[in-house]
Amino acid sequence: MSKCEQCIVREFSSLKALNKEELLKIADCKSSYTIKKGEPIFEEGENVNGIFCVKDGVCKLSKLSANGKDQIIKLVSKGELLGQRSMISDEPANLSAVALEDMEVCFIPKSDIMPLFNQNNAFSMNVMRAICGDLKEADDHVVDMAQKTVRQRLAETLLHLQDTFGTQEDGSLKTQLTREEIGSLIGTATESCIRLLSDFNKSGLIELKGKKIFLRDIKGLKREAE
Amino acid sequence: MSKCEQCIVREFSSLKALNKEELLKIADCKSSYTIKKGEPIFEEGENVNGIFCVKDGVCKLSKLSANGKDQIIKLVSKGELLGQRSMISDEPANLSAVALEDMEVCFIPKSDIMPLFNQNNAFSMNVMRAICGDLKEADDHVVDMAQKTVRQRLAETLLHLQDTFGTQEDGSLKTQLTREEIGSLIGTATESCIRLLSDFNKSGLIELKGKKIFLRDIKGLKREAE
DNA sequence: GCAAAAGCATGATAATTATCATAGTTTGCG
DNA sequence: CGCAAACTATGATAATTATCATGCTTTTGC
Numbered sequence: 001m002s003k004c005e006q007c008i009v010r011e012f013s014s015l016k017a018l019n020k021e022e023l024l025k026i027a028d029c030k031s032s033y034t035i036k037k038g039e040p041i042f043e044e045g046e047n048v049n050g051i052f053c054v055k056d057g058v059c060k061l062s063k064l065s066a067n068g069k070d071q072i073i074k075l076v077s078k079g080e081l082l083g084q085r086s087m088i089s090d091e092p093a094n095l096s097a098v099a100l101e102d103m104e105v106c107f108i109p110k111s112d113i114m115p116l117f118n119q120n121n122a123f124s125m126n127v128m129r130a131i132c133g134d135l136k137e138a139d140d141h142v143v144d145m146a147q148k149t150v151r152q153r154l155a156e157t158l159l160h161l162q163d164t165f166g167t168q169e170d171g172s173l174k175t176q177l178t179r180e181e182i183g184s185l186i187g188t189a190t191e192s193c194i195r196l197l198s199d200f201n202k203s204g205l206i207e208l209k210g211k212k213i214f215l216r217d218i219k220g221l222k223r224e225a226e
Numbered sequence: 227m228s229k230c231e232q233c234i235v236r237e238f239s240s241l242k243a244l245n246k247e248e249l250l251k252i253a254d255c256k257s258s259y260t261i262k263k264g265e266p267i268f269e270e271g272e273n274v275n276g277i278f279c280v281k282d283g284v285c286k287l288s289k290l291s292a293n294g295k296d297q298i299i300k301l302v303s304k305g306e307l308l309g310q311r312s313m314i315s316d317e318p319a320n321l322s323a324v325a326l327e328d329m330e331v332c333f334i335p336k337s338d339i340m341p342l343f344n345q346n347n348a349f350s351m352n353v354m355r356a357i358c359g360d361l362k363e364a365d366d367h368v369v370d371m372a373q374k375t376v377r378q379r380l381a382e383t384l385l386h387l388q389d390t391f392g393t394q395e396d397g398s399l400k401t402q403l404t405r406e407e408i409g410s411l412i413g414t415a416t417e418s419c420i421r422l423l424s425d426f427n428k429s430g431l432i433e434l435k436g437k438k439i440f441l442r443d444i445k446g447l448k449r450e451a452e
Numbered sequence: 453g454c455a456a457a458a459g460c461a462t463g464a465t466a467a468t469t470a471t472c473a474t475a476g477t478t479t480g481c482g
Numbered sequence: 483c484g485c486a487a488a489c490t491a492t493g494a495t496a497a498t499t500a501t502c503a504t505g506c507t508t509t510t511g512c
Contacts, residue, residue, distance in 0.1 A: 063365065065373035066452045073365050088351075089358040094365060117354075118347045125314075125343065128350075131357050132315040138364035139289065139299050139320060145371035146413025147291035150469070179490065187372025189470055194491060210478080211489090226292045376499070405460065415500055420461060436508080437459090 057103030238305030283329030
């Protein structure tokens with residue numbers, strides 16, 4: 001079993017506040033998993049009972065709406081934690097987490113994390129700040145969904161994908177999503193998403209090469225996103 | 227200066243975990259305000275530096291979108307806290323809080339609240355759970371905005387208003403909002419909101435008497451909300 | 453009490469977006 | 483490899499929603 005001390009998740013997440021001793025304890029009780037592309041880490045309604053550390057790969061957090069369509073709420077990648085909300089609220093997961101690429105994750109049981117909230121105030125505050133950050137993001141997301149057109153949201157989302165996950169060596173967006181997933185991320189029908197991508201392509205804002213998307217005119221995209 | 231011990235806010239908020247001594251300290255450093263209908267408690271971008279306890283009245287939390295329209299994210303009423311996220315993240319407020327009725331609020335400075343996170347784990351966990359609840363709500367809100375029609379959102383919102391804030395003695399919705407505010411809550415143009423309300427009125431789902439709204443067919447509304 | 457402002461209502465029209473249909477393209481797998 | 487399944491693309495059309503215009507009603511402030 002590998003140590004948690006040099007794990008990338010520790011570097012980027014709330015866990016950075018843990019000391020050597022606490023990390024050793026956690027390393028002892030954690031379990032590692034490999035999740036294949038397309039497989040769920042956990043699903044909406046499931047009891048999670050712990051947190052997942054994303055060591056490698058990207059997953060989508062999504063929720064099935066009443067009309068049967070999947071709405072992607074957020075993408076989570078290497079270095080981040082999953083399942084904190086559910087664990088703290090002591091409720092079943094509100095969202096499903098599904099791997100978009102092959103992933104490496106660790107699971108730490110609730111019983112081993114919860115005592116830390118009491119023992120280590122810096123850790124506790126880190127988690128709180130992380131959740132507050134998610135909340136701010138979610139509120140902003142609501143405003144965008146309510147007030148922006150699909151076109152604006154697409155432009156914004158493309159920029160956000162590049163900002164957050166970067167590009168491959170050739171300059172195309174790193175995280176490869178299907179058109180359906182992009183549609184689900186911005187909250188629109190797949191066809192509408194495809195049409196707008198074509199539009200952006202024709203007007204030189206982006207370039208489409210098969211599944212690859214290159215952002216060619218960042219300023220223009222920012223203008224579209226308003 | 228009044229005591230915090232029997233305050234309604236204590237009863238319903240994270241503050242219920244505080245003990246006598248802690249409450250006395252807070253009572254000492256808090257300040258009380260009366261906020262008139264239409265006035266802000268704080269505004270987007272402002273440094274709040276503490277939390278507000280809502281002793282009476284209802285306010286809206288809203289955010290100005292790029293197109294200049296106000297999007298209402300949430301209504302907050304008697305017994306709840308305001309400004310926690312901003313205080314914890316140590317960031318300016320992400321949302322504005324504006325009174326929908328005359329309000330009574332108390333302000334507790336950050337410097338007096340923060341030490342409690344360290345001292346009182348139950349309080350700390352309460353706050354965390356409250357924010358987790360907000361996060362869940364916000365995620366669900368995103369899904370609704372993305373996947374439901376304006377008609378569905380209106381039906382849902384009317385039901386939610388009655389569930390959350392109840393009715394007046396005559397059975398009409400307690401919280402009186404303008405059509406513009408309802409529109410801003412569901413994320414649509416005022417005219418569209420008015421038209422749909424008229425529709426609901428004509429089909430007997432609701433009854434409009436001036437500004438008063440009576441929900442007449444809960445089942446039907448639930449069906450509309452899907 | 454009255455004038456101005458704010459709020460409510462409705463029509464006409466345009467813009468946006470979804471849906472259905474069809475077909476070409478890519479991917480994964482036995 | 484070759485085929486089925488998944489994905490991408492585009493047209494035609496319908497549904498939803500926004501915008502602009504106008505008039506009426508209620509509220510507010512002096």
